[in-house]
Amino acid sequence: MDFASLLTDVLREATGPTAIAYALAAIGLNIHFGLTGLINMGQAGFMLLGAYGFAISTIAGLPLVVAFLIAIGCAVVFALILGLPTLKLRGDYLAIVTIAAAEIIRFIGRSVGLNDLTGGSQGLLGNQFKYSFEGASPFADGLVAIGPISLQMNASNSWWLRIVGWGLVALACLIVFLLLRSPWGRVLKGIREDEDAVRALGKNVYTFKLQSLVLGGVFGAVGGIVISLASSVQPDSLGRPVTFNTWTILLLGGAATVFGPVLGSILFWAALVLVRGLMRGLIPPDVLSSTEIEPLGFVLVGITLVLLIVFRPQGILGDKKELAING
Amino acid sequence: MAEPIVTDAVNPDVVAARDALRGVAHTPGVAKPTPLLVADGVRRTFGGVNAVDVEHLEVQSNVITALIGPNGAGKTTFFNLMTGFDRPDAGSWTFDGKSLAGVPASRVSKSGMVRTFQLTKALSRMTVLENMRLGARDQVGEGMGAALLRPLWRKQEKEVTEKARDLLARFKLDTKESDFAGSLSGGQRKLLEMARALMSDPTLVMLDEPMAGVNPALTQSLLGHITALRDSGTSVLFVEHDMHMVRHISDWVVVMAEGKVVAEGPPKEVMDDQAVIDAYLGSHHDTDLGDDSLLEEESVISAEAMAELEAEEEAK
Amino acid sequence: MLETAHRAASRRHRRRGLGLLPGLLLGLLLTAVVGLVAVPAGAAPAACSPDAATACIQGTLRTSAGEPAVGVTFDVEGPAGTFQGVTNDAGQWSVAVTEAGEYTVTLDETTLPAGESLRDPAANPKTVQADLGRRPGALFALGDPAAAPAPSASASSSDGAGSGDSPESPAAPEAGAASEGGASGESAAAEGSGNNRILQLVVSGLVFGLLLALASVGANLIYGTTGLSNFAHGDLVTLGGLIAFTAVRTWGLPLWSAIIIATAGGMVAGWLLDAGIFAPLRRRGVGVTQQLIVTIGLALSMINLYLVLYGASPLPIVSSISERIDLGPVSLSQQTILSVVIAGVVLAAVALVLQRTRIGRATRAVSDNPPLAAASGIKVASIIRGVWVSSAGLASLGGVLMGLYLGSTRFNFGSVLLLLMFAAITLGGLGSPLGGLLGALVIGLVVELSTLVLPNDLRYASALVILIVVLLVRPQGILGRAQRIG
Ligand SMILES: Nc1ncnc2c1ncn2[C@@H]1O[C@H](COP(=O)(O)OP(=O)(O)O)[C@@H](O)[C@H]1O
Numbered sequence A: 001m002d003f004a005s006l007l008t009d010v011l012r013e014a015t016g017p018t019a020i021a022y023a024l025a026a027i028g029l030n031i032h033f034g035l036t037g038l039i040n041m042g043q044a045g046f047m048l049l050g051a052y053g054f055a056i057s058t059i060a061g062l063p064l065v066v067a068f069l070i071a072i073g074c075a076v077v078f079a080l081i082l083g084l085p086t087l088k089l090r091g092d093y094l095a096i097v098t099i100a101a102a103e104i105i106r107f108i109g110r111s112v113g114l115n116d117l118t119g120g121s122q123g124l125l126g127n128q129f130k131y132s133f134e135g136a137s138p139f140a141d142g143l144v145a146i147g148p149i150s151l152q153m154n155a156s157n158s159w160w161l162r163i164v165g166w167g168l169v170a171l172a173c174l175i176v177f178l179l180l181r182s183p184w185g186r187v188l189k190g191i192r193e194d195e196d197a198v199r200a201l202g203k204n205v206y207t208f209k210l211q212s213l214v215l216g217g218v219f220g221a222v223g224g225i226v227i228s229l230a231s232s233v234q235p236d237s238l239g240r241p242v243t244f245n246t247w248t249i250l251l252l253g254g255a256a257t258v259f260g261p262v263l264g265s266i267l268f269w270a271a272l273v274l275v276r277g278l279m280r281g282l283i284p285p286d287v288l289s290s291t292e293i294e295p296l297g298f299v300l301v302g303i304t305l306v307l308l309i310v311f312r313p314q315g316i317l318g319d320k321k322e323l324a325i326n327g
Numbered sequence B: 001m002a003e004p005i006v007t008d009a010v011n012p013d014v015v016a017a018r019d020a021l022r023g024v025a026h027t028p029g030v031a032k033p034t035p036l037l038v039a040d041g042v043r044r045t046f047g048g049v050n051a052v053d054v055e056h057l058e059v060q061s062n063v064i065t066a067l068i069g070p071n072g073a074g075k076t077t078f079f080n081l082m083t084g085f086d087r088p089d090a091g092s093w094t095f096d097g098k099s100l101a102g103v104p105a106s107r108v109s110k111s112g113m114v115r116t117f118q119l120t121k122a123l124s125r126m127t128v129l130e131n132m133r134l135g136a137r138d139q140v141g142e143g144m145g146a147a148l149l150r151p152l153w154r155k156q157e158k159e160v161t162e163k164a165r166d167l168l169a170r171f172k173l174d175t176k177e178s179d180f181a182g183s184l185s186g187g188q189r190k191l192l193e194m195a196r197a198l199m200s201d202p203t204l205v206m207l208d209e210p211m212a213g214v215n216p217a218l219t220q221s222l223l224g225h226i227t228a229l230r231d232s233g234t235s236v237l238f239v240e241h242d243m244h245m246v247r248h249i250s251d252w253v254v255v256m257a258e259g260k261v262v263a264e265g266p267p268k269e270v271m272d273d274q275a276v277i278d279a280y281l282g283s284h285h286d287t288d289l290g291d292d293s294l295l296e297e298e299s300v301i302s303a304e305a306m307a308e309l310e311a312e313e314e315a316k
Numbered sequence C: 001m002l003e004t005a006h007r008a009a010s011r012r013h014r015r016r017g018l019g020l021l022p023g024l025l026l027g028l029l030l031t032a033v034v035g036l037v038a039v040p041a042g043a044a045p046a047a048c049s050p051d052a053a054t055a056c057i058q059g060t061l062r063t064s065a066g067e068p069a070v071g072v073t074f075d076v077e078g079p080a081g082t083f084q085g086v087t088n089d090a091g092q093w094s095v096a097v098t099e100a101g102e103y104t105v106t107l108d109e110t111t112l113p114a115g116e117s118l119r120d121p122a123a124n125p126k127t128v129q130a131d132l133g134r135r136p137g138a139l140f141a142l143g144d145p146a147a148a149p150a151p152s153a154s155a156s157s158s159d160g161a162g163s164g165d166s167p168e169s170p171a172a173p174e175a176g177a178a179s180e181g182g183a184s185g186e187s188a189a190a191e192g193s194g195n196n197r198i199l200q201l202v203v204s205g206l207v208f209g210l211l212l213a214l215a216s217v218g219a220n221l222i223y224g225t226t227g228l229s230n231f232a233h234g235d236l237v238t239l240g241g242l243i244a245f246t247a248v249r250t251w252g253l254p255l256w257s258a259i260i261i262a263t264a265g266g267m268v269a270g271w272l273l274d275a276g277i278f279a280p281l282r283r284r285g286v287g288v289t290q291q292l293i294v295t296i297g298l299a300l301s302m303i304n305l306y307l308v309l310y311g312a313s314p315l316p317i318v319s320s321i322s323e324r325i326d327l328g329p330v331s332l333s334q335q336t337i338l339s340v341v342i343a344g345v346v347l348a349a350v351a352l353v354l355q356r357t358r359i360g361r362a363t364r365a366v367s368d369n370p371p372l373a374a375a376s377g378i379k380v381a382s383i384i385r386g387v388w389v390s391s392a393g394l395a396s397l398g399g400v401l402m403g404l405y406l407g408s409t410r411f412n413f414g415s416v417l418l419l420l421m422f423a424a425i426t427l428g429g430l431g432s433p434l435g436g437l438l439g440a441l442v443i444g445l446v447v448e449l450s451t452l453v454l455p456n457d458l459r460y461a462s463a464l465v466i467l468i469v470v471l472l473v474r475p476q477g478i479l480g481r482a483q484r485i486g
């Protein structure tokens, strides 16, 4: 097997739009779970809404910035609709309601009735809405090789998308860093520990939770935009498994840390591509066909998640001492 | 906040309030000269059972009031109702003259009535100092936008931190300031929770069993804190089973049983009232019994663990 | 409160988690063993796996009789050049292209099996958009041009079934199941009009609800006793269906023994999950949230393992189409009636055990207040073990019956139902088994009756909307209790 090309694939994936999108989604989830203790099982719904919001408004002829803002607006509204009724309830309800709501978004998006708007289960092809983003690139078109990776400068899965994507990740990390050390972040952490205690100290817990849900959801939506710009908007490719992967990424990197989600995403995708590539290269196809390798990779992801919780619940960057307190 | 704890250097308001209480009849629901908290017809039922059914109760300002009664008498539920953590089936109540019925817990706390919990709620994975800072009211940096701009709240944060350190020193927790609250012993967590409640300079603190689980060696200083609190102008309402404590520091005692206020008066009189002893205190009288022992976090820990905790505390 | 107890207990038990691993592996092994002896799910399609630099244009071709069409050639032309694909034994073909863009797919009609022709010759060639990392499908239907337009829909589900860019293997087929199989088992027969149709839908809804109640009651018991929302519960339901499928179709056993084996298999899985993973986690005082995430990991592993072992196509547990029986204005299949009877009896038995027996009372005591139960001499750990075993057994049994009712099972069959089960439990009030039954009936009715006013593909969405609406009005669910503070 060709190790050089496998390593190139790994590098390409670990720095590519998928890793970027998941890093953003995991940063959002970190605000929900790591900081506030909210169990959001519908992060994929935020991503899907962001992708739809961006793609549909671009297709409708709106400029890039407006489409971006509409995507964010969709996430804000979704967070409010979810949060207003459920954030007063027990934590379990939020988990069930968010996962249900994300599925509702997907079901509606793929329903035949909305074919004209969302493209139904086929989704929206990238070519329909990528032009405004690609047109905003200051760089000249063409194939550019950096190290072993050779990509289009501006089209689809491009250098331009990576530059903007990592810029967004950096911005998100900065925001989380600033919030984490602020009194606002302190209230969120207090809510994570025990919301009644925080309520007893005169904080309007509900408002803080709502703010957290909205902010984290917005990061999810931005992740959704990145993923849609790399390929297309596909409702079924932003289903429950995406949320589960995002959780794995967050816990792998370390919840309640600034860089944990980013590191987690890079490692997650690198490892997945590596493991799949190795399986494909080392196991003869008659033992394990390539269609089986794909799900087998996710069997490993699931086991990793279990092992993480059992053996290293604080993730790679988390504070062992801090986590040990709860068990 | 940093004045030394001198129990005898009594504040004139306290003297006045105590004097005034002397003229008050010793009957349940009696009116007080300057009441801070007034409850009327507050009732809460759980599955048909009246957990709380208080016809009328006034809590005098500037003094320490003890709320006692057997397990299941409804004391904690009464606290929950007054502070907005639970909603009554009926009734109204005012605090400092303002009605608090239907007001959410956070607003109750903002209005100056701050409580602690029977089962301590230390915020485990935050440091002791962060726990304390959280208690301060009206922080600019608690706005989501302002949080990003440190200059807006840097000065206030410094003040909050200073105040937190003062209080921690008073509660002998200053050496623990950068430890996670979850690593403290049960008694220290109780102290932390009390200190945290004081960060907002409340008008009335409501302490639900502040002594439960606290190492007896710390009891004396805890009593000192509470009386000092009263002397610095804060009114105190506390639930306790430790009758020494009730006798020793309270100015007024209210007895609850089966949800109702069944007796009130000065500690000595109430606790020597044979009817109260027989009917409501029973064998609990003068024994330091922990409340709701089955629900207590501590009771789940084995005796060996308890001994360990105690040894730990003693070592400090 | 439970968590407090765990946390306290954890201070005493700082054991390493080595005990967990064998359990996890055993659990996975169990499913693997069951799966390995199963029929392999059709021959694998031509090797192509999309990644960041590759797209797989693919499709499945079936003859007008629904059999795989073998050896048919496709020519694919586009930006990356010209390629050729040939269908394999399963009628599947794929072509790997390394450049995104529009491709023209031409079916070579001369290679079609004898007697077959394209249903719509004008649809050949087809144009598809290939994005890197995806599996765009190019589907052709064979058959008489006049025949009903029902091309083999299952092929489309391979589109996006995992890809380098957005790798969610279970997602796409799941959606497929939701729209194809779903709860449509009986309502497909609901062709009548007016009252009759409504009546048929009501009956279907009640049947579906009853089976949903059986499948979900275990999750409710687990929640009640441990506070854990088990996201792998749906995959335990699938386990039952798959074991029954294997027993009947591979081992050739009669259905009744398959039902028993599936239930027993589920119980073993439940025992392994608790003994191997959750009991040690509880002993170490790991919080409920962390345990919940463990169940997510398990769900992810299990569903993908099923996919590897059984493939993505629907798996009918019994091959013959069962006879329909008319009951007044509605008609039900024999299989359905069998399922309903078993589900009804088992649910009644569960209720009886919970209400009348010592074990049942002990279980309810643990649900109410674990520390108190422990203090009054109840062995909480063994009660919870028993709850896990029966929960998984009931889920498995529910999976078989649901599979009989819906006509087939599938690797993601239970996980599609997971949300409906959660919705049922939540509606009824988390931790209240009777409420769960009511909730499930409500969900069943909503799912079926919504088809009167909404398009079929929104039936599950409508149930989830109802869930959210009910939570708005009555947050503790239909029969749930408010929580205690302080
Ligand atoms: N959330 C609740 N649900 C049901 N019963 C409750 C709840 N909270 C309190 N109770 C009941 O109300 C009564 C009063 O309890 P509580 O206020 O805790 O008493 P105390 O604090 O005086 O020991 C008890 O019988 C208790 O069991």
Ligand SMILES: [Mg+2]
Residues within 6 Å of the ligand: B075, B076, B077, B118, B291, B292
């Ligand atoms: Mg109490």
